Each structure stands twice: as structure tokens, then as C-alpha cells.
Amino acid sequence: MTAVSDVSKTGEPAANGxxxxxxxxxxxxxxxxxxxxxxxxxxxAGVDLTLRRGEVLALVxxxxxxxxxxxxxxxxxxxxxxxxxxxxxxxxxxxxxxxxDRELRKVRGNGIAVVFQDALAALNPLHRAGAQVAEMITTHxxxxxxxxxxxxxxxxxxxxxxxxxxxxxxxxxxxxxGMRQRVMIALGLANNPDVLIADEPTTALDVTIQAQVLxxxxxxQREHHTSIILITHDLGVxxxxxxxxxxxxAGRIVEYGTxxxxxxxxQHPYTRGLLDVVPSLTGPVTGRxxxxxxxxxxxxxxxxxxxxxxRCRLAGPECEQPVELRQRGGEQGHLDACTKEDxx
Amino acid sequence: xxxxxxxxxxxxxxxxxxxVDGLTxxxxxxxxxxxxxxxxxxxIHEGETLALVxxxxxxxxxxGRTLLRLERATAGEVRYRGVDLLKLRGVELRRTxxxxxxxxxxxxxxxxxxxxxxxxxxxxxRHARGMSRAEARAEALTILERVGLGAEAAxxxxxxxxxxxxxxxxxxxxxxxxxxxxxxxEPVSALDVSVQAQVVNLLADLAxxxxxTVLFISHDLGVxxxxxxxVALMYLGQIVEIADRDVFxxxxxxxxxxxxxxAVPVVERTRSRERIVLGGDxxxxxxxxxxxxxxxxxxxxxxxxxTARPEMRDIAPGxxxxxxxxxxxx
Numbered sequence: 229m230t231a232v233s234d235v236s237k238t239g240e241p242a243a244n245g246x247x248x249x250x251x252x253x254x255x256x257x258x259x260x261x262x263x264x265x266x267x268x269x270x271x272x273a274g275v276d277l278t279l280r281r282g283e284v285l286a287l288v289x290x291x292x293x294x295x296x297x298x299x300x301x302x303x304x305x306x307x308x309x310x311x312x313x314x315x316x317x318x319x320x321x322x323x324x325x326x327x328x329d330r331e332l333r334k335v336r337g338n339g340i341a342v343v344f345q346d347a348l349a350a351l352n353p354l355h356r357a358g359a360q361v362a363e364m365i366t367t368h369x370x371x372x373x374x375x376x377x378x379x380x381x382x383x384x385x386x387x388x389x390x391x392x393x394x395x396x397x398x399x400x401x402x403x404x405x406g407m408r409q410r411v412m413i414a415l416g417l418a419n420n421p422d423v424l425i426a427d428e429p430t431t432a433l434d435v436t437i438q439a440q441v442l443x444x445x446x447x448x449q450r451e452h453h454t455s456i457i458l459i460t461h462d463l464g465v466x467x468x469x470x471x472x473x474x475x476x477x478a479g480r481i482v483e484y485g486t487x488x489x490x491x492x493x494x495q496h497p498y499t500r501g502l503l504d505v506v507p508s509l510t511g512p513v514t515g516r517x518x519x520x521x522x523x524x525x526x527x528x529x530x531x532x533x534x535x536x537x538x539r540c541r542l543a544g545p546e547c548e549q550p551v552e553l554r555q556r557g558g559e560q561g562h563l564d565a566c567t568k569e570d571x572x
Numbered sequence: 573x574x575x576x577x578x579x580x581x582x583x584x585x586x587x588x589x590x591x592v593d594g595l596t597x598x599x600x601x602x603x604x605x606x607x608x609x610x611x612x613x614x615x616i617h618e619g620e621t622l623a624l625v626x627x628x629x630x631x632x633x634x635x636g637r638t639l640l641r642l643e644r645a646t647a648g649e650v651r652y653r654g655v656d657l658l659k660l661r662g663v664e665l666r667r668t669x670x671x672x673x674x675x676x677x678x679x680x681x682x683x684x685x686x687x688x689x690x691x692x693x694x695x696x697x698r699h700a701r702g703m704s705r706a707e708a709r710a711e712a713l714t715i716l717e718r719v720g721l722g723a724e725a726a727x728x729x730x731x732x733x734x735x736x737x738x739x740x741x742x743x744x745x746x747x748x749x750x751x752x753x754x755x756x757x758e759p760v761s762a763l764d765v766s767v768q769a770q771v772v773n774l775l776a777d778l779a780x781x782x783x784x785t786v787l788f789i790s791h792d793l794g795v796x797x798x799x800x801x802x803v804a805l806m807y808l809g810q811i812v813e814i815a816d817r818d819v820f821x822x823x824x825x826x827x828x829x830x831x832x833x834x835a836v837p838v839v840e841r842t843r844s845r846e847r848i849v850l851g852g853d854x855x856x857x858x859x860x861x862x863x864x865x866x867x868x869x870x871x872x873x874x875x876x877x878x879t880a881r882p883e884m885r886d887i888a889p890g891x892x893x894x895x896x897x898x899x900x901x902x
Binding site: 290291390404405406407434435436437438439440442443461462463464465466467468488491492501502503505506507508509510513514515516517518519520521523524 | 627628734735736737764765766767768769770772773776791792793794795797798799817818821831832833835836837838839840841843847849850851852853854
């Protein structure tokens with residue numbers, strides 16, 4: 229197994245533009261392995277992360293990068309007979325990797341909430357939207373039904389529903405995609421969690437609706453100091469809301485730093501490539517887009533060295549050696565996992 | 573990706589290869605009907621890539637599918653080289669269809685999982701051109717090679733390929749019958765960003781090589797800016813603006829275009845970009861607003877907009893807009 233750097237030794241990147249708050253979540257050497265027909269799939273292969281109070285940490289990656297497996301593992305949602313989770317996830321003095329299912333259920337209601345991408349699949353079609361939010365509240369707290377219902381209306385107002393009194397009474401299919409995603413966020417916020425994990429919360433939405441939902445997330449962070457882990461493949465969205473960014477590739481973090489460090493002084497060739505392939509709305513039009521050749525490794529076989537090397541035009545023999553995430557060419561606290569020195 | 577031999581000779585002309593007039597499609601929802609397309613008129617010029625943009629539910633896919641007779645039109649005309657495609661029947665329809673092809677959005681559901689890749693790609697030649705199995709397979713192998721999948725791909729099945737490779741297979745199938753007109757319906761939106769660019773570039777290269785006319789349906793304005801010659805913007809089943817690519821991206825005249833463009837999150841150092849955040853959602857198409865269809869969300873709408881529905885009008889050469897107060901022209 230590749231050595232994983234101890235991030236605390238190299239120093240954490242400071243949250244962007246604000247005083248670094250206290251840590252709410254600390255992930256150390258997390259591995260998530262799925263038993264599949266072809267063998268053991270290392271979906272997450274040694275990840276260290278720290279989430280501070282009131283910050284938005286973006287996990288950026290493409291399909292198969294492990295970003296969803298990682299976020300589900302934080303709260304044990306992908307526990308099962310075919311999943312092995314090792315490492316530690318410290319939250320409120322508890323290690324969530326070792327916590328019992330019962331303890332985890334408690335944490336998921338109150339401490340860490342998860343908002344999924346596909347709101348239609350995640351909501352119960354037979355219950356009114358407001359009832360689902362109210363149930364979330366009464367399950368985890370000693371609150372009466374009426375109080376919970378009123379709180380649901382309040383939450384629907386908070387997430388920007390145009391007509392919250394009507395929306396609480398609606399069934400999921402009667403709501404538009406953007407409104408359903410707001411219901412999901414309201415569900416997540418029902419018990420004032422310290423941490424909100426939002427897995428591609430706007431990917432299924434149109435841009436005009438996405439803009440509304442991103443406003444809601446930013447407001448949450450501003451008003452309630454909720455810490456948010458935002459999982460996305462969209463660098464535009466990241467630029468819009470993230471304080472810090474972890475770029476994932478094939479189950480590992482390949483670059484980690486503040487928003488400005490990662491987006492405007494990218495160190496890893498994969499990050500640079502990702503930034504290049506986003507078709508810009510400004511600048512010259514060439515008729516051709518820059519592309520990254522090939523596609524990501526997603527199978528059970530992983531190269532011992534850098535997983536991006538087969539697609540990297542800078543790759544050389546040294547890339548076959550295991551590589552750690554540590555400070556290299558970037559500023560203090562800006563980490564990357566590329567051994568090539570000459571490209572910087 | 574292999575480099576293209578020779579320079580592109582495709583140049584957009586100003587004559588229509590496909591002329592659409594008053595195209596209307598009605599859908600039923602329970603006991604009610606509503607218009608998914610509300611009398612759309614649009615010329616697609618020979619040799620151009622026309623992007624049709626808009627948000628989900630605006631009717632852009634219905635438009636593409638109706639042109640190729642995959643949906644039934646309620647009214648209107650689609651003239652292709654002098655004939656109304658909507659009136660073609662039998663052998664004539666089948667023969668013409670070989671010249672009109674489609675690249676679908678989802679490379680996972682649009683390829684038959686039980687068939688070998690070579691047979692999937694050869695199928696249009698067998699059906700529309702009546703080729704023998706051997707002939708069709710030979711052609712299929714050639715085009716598979718061209719889209720970057722070698723002969724070793726031929727006898728495998730779609731499940732063995734990644735999303736990007738599957739979309740290459742879909743492109744090969746669309747182009748094997750040497751069409752003149754291709755509808756590409758969100759051809760890269762199901763793919764990872766790092767793979768999207770490869771497929772977009774391949775499509776652009778092939779459009780030049782095969783002198784194609786392309787209707788590129790997309791919600792991704794970034795991609796559109798890099799592939800389109802002209803842009804048509806759709807809202808609730810109507811075209812609301814048509815302009816040359818550069819004109820559109822330097823500032824749409826329709827407030828919806830302006831809002832859409834400003835809503836795209838971009839990687840910029842400062843976050844304080846002026847953004848127009850539209851309120852509300854798309855109106856219910858069964859009960860559309862009385863006046864301008866965009867008036868319920870438009871930041872500029874006044875009483876006139878809420879009562880009188882604007883017509884499409886010319887505001888500059890090659891530029892049309894459906895708005896009472898187009899930006900820079902009112």
C-alpha cells in the first residue's frame with residue numbers, strides 16, 4: 229500500500245479569506261474496498277482530510293474517482309458484507325468507522341446530513357414533502373407533530389421555496405426538479421447538522437435552477453456556519469462556492485489546497501487537464517477543445533505508482549513509483565501528488 | 573485520436589438544407605393536451621452546425637426527434653431538399669432516412685446490449701441501403717477505425733466499452749450510411765468532462781470530413797460556444813432568439829439568453845460576478861402564461877409583456893428575437 233502523507237506534518241491549507249475555524253471532521257487514511265466479481269475494488273485508497281467549521285470543502289472528481297464512496301463511508305452509508313472500510317473518521321470525539329450502526333444513525337440525523345443527487349429517488353413518493361421533513365425532525369428529537377410541521381415550513385422558506393405553505397403539502401412528483409432538490413436540502417438541514425454532505429446536489433438541474441440552489445448553499449454557510457462537503461465534477465460550481473478543494477483521481481487525493489491555490493495555481497497534471505477541458509465562455513474559440521486522452525482507471529487493477537500516468541503526457545519512469553500527497557511546488561499548505569518536478 | 577487528413581472544406585452556406593415551418597407537436601397529459609412545440613420555424617443551413625439550446629423540457633429534443641420522424645408532428649412542414657419529410661411514406665421514407673441520422677444522448681441505452689458492435693454499426697446499411705451482410709460489415713469496420721475503435725472492437729458487445737467509447741460507436745452508426753444531416757442530441761452530456769472533449773472534437777472533425785449539416789442539441793453553453801456556427805435559443809416550445817455564435821455569446825438580445833449565460837458558473841478569481849438569478853421554474857406547459865411565455869420569470873417584464881405575446885422579428889441581419897424589449901434594440 230502506498231504511504232499516505234500525514235497532512236498535519238505538512239500543514240493544512242488555511243480556509244480561504246477567513247480565520248481557520250476549529251475542526252469538525254478529521255479523516256485519516258480512509259480506505260473503502262468493495263468486493264466485486266473481478267476481485268477487490270479499491271474505491272478509496274488512503275485519504276486524509278480535515279473539515280473546519282463553516283467551510284465548504286469541494287471533493288472534485290469524475291465518475292469512478294471514489295468521491296461518492298468516500299462521502300458515503302464518512303457516515304457508514306455503504307457499510308455492508310461486501311464493503312471494507314478502514315482508517316478513521318473523527319467527529320465529536322467519536323470514530324465513525326468504528327461506531328455501531330445505532331450510533332451512526334444518530335449521527336446521520338443530527339450531526340452529519342447527506343443530500344443526494346437524485347431527489348426523486350431519495351424522496352418517498354407516497355408522503356407529502358413536508359411530512360417527510362417533519363418525520364426527520366420527530367425521529368431525532370422530542371418535538372410534537374405540529375411543531376415539526378411548522379419547522380418544515382420554516383425550512384422550506386430557508387431553502388428559498390416560492391410558496392412554502394403549498395410546497396409542504398405537495399407530493400414529490402408534483403414538484404419540479406429544483407424544488408425537489410430544495411426539499412432534499414431542507415431534509416438535510418432539519419436537525420441543524422454540523423456537517424452537510426452534498427453529493428452532486430445540482431448536477432441534475434438546469435443552470436438557472438442550479439444558480440438558485442447554489443445561493444441556498446452559500447446562505448447556509450454564511451448564516452448558520454454549516455460545514456459543507458460538496459461533491460461535484462463541475463469546476464465552475466467549485467469556483468463559485470468552495471473554500472478548499474480536494475481533487476480525487478482513482479480513489480486518491482492528487483491535489484489539495486485552497487480554492488485559489490488549486491484553481492489558479494494548479495500543480496498536478498490532472499488538475500491542469502481538468503481545468504483545460506472545461507469549454508470556456510470567454511477567450512478565443514479554436515473549434516477544438518483541449519482533451520485528456522484515454523479514460524480513468526476504474527477496475528480492480530491499479531498501477532503501483534501514479535494512476536494518472538497512463539493518460540499523462542509528462543509521465544516518465546519515475547511515475548511508476550508510489551507517490552505521496554505532500555507539499556511540492558505549491559504554496560505553504562498546497563499539496564499535490566506528482567513526482568515530476570520539471571513541469572512546474 | 574487520429575489527425576484529420578486535409579483541411580476542412582465545410583463552410584456554412586446561407587441556403588437551407590432543412591427548412592422547418594410552423595412545426596407543432598402536441599402531447600397528451602391525462603385529459604389535457606399541451607404543445608411541446610408551438611409552431612417552430614427554423615432554417616438549418618447547408619454545411620453549418622446549428623446549436624439548439626435551452627433548458628430541460630423546453631422542447632429541443634422533441635424538435636430534433638420530430639425532424640427525423642421519431643415523434644409525430646401535429647402540424648407544420650419539414651422541407652429537406654425540396655420534399656416534405658413529414659409526408660414521406662414506405663420505401664421513400666426509408667431511403668431518405670439514411671441521409672438523416674441521429675446521435676443519441678445516452679450511450680448506455682441507445683446501443684443494443686446483445687449485439688456485436690460491428691452489427692450495430694452495420695445495421696443502417698442493411699436496412700436503408702439494402703447492402704449485403706459482408707459489404708455492410710466491411711463499411712462498418714472502416715468507420716469504426718475512423719472513430720478510433722480498431723478491428724478488435726468489432727466483435728465485442730457494448731457493455732465492454734466505456735461511455736466515451738460507446739458514444740464513438742453511436743457516432744459510427746450514425747455516419748456509416750453517409751448522411752448529409754445529423755441531429756446530435758446532447759451527445760456528450762452523459763460523459764465525464766475529461767472524455768467530453770475527445771468526443772466533441774471527433775464530431776467536429778467528422779462533420780468537416782463528411783461535409784455534414786449538424787443540429788447540435790445541448791444545454792451546455794460552453795460546449796456550444798466551441799462547436800456551433802449559429803445558435804437558436806428555445807423556451808417553452810418556441811424559438812426566442814437566433815443569432816450567429818459570436819453575436820450570441822457577446823450578448824444575447826433576449827433576456828432569457830442573457831440570464832442563461834450569466835447563470836453558468838465559471839472558473840474566475842472573483843466570485844462577485846453580476847449574476848441574474850431567475851426566480852421560479854418553467855411554467856406548466858399545459859397552462860402557459862397569457863402574454864410572453866417568459867414573462868413570469870423575466871426581470872424586464874411589464875404589463876404589455878404579460879398580455880401581448882411577442883412575434884419573432886428581425887433585429888439585425890441574421891438575427892431574430894421574440895421579445896418586446898430586446899437588449900440593445902428597443
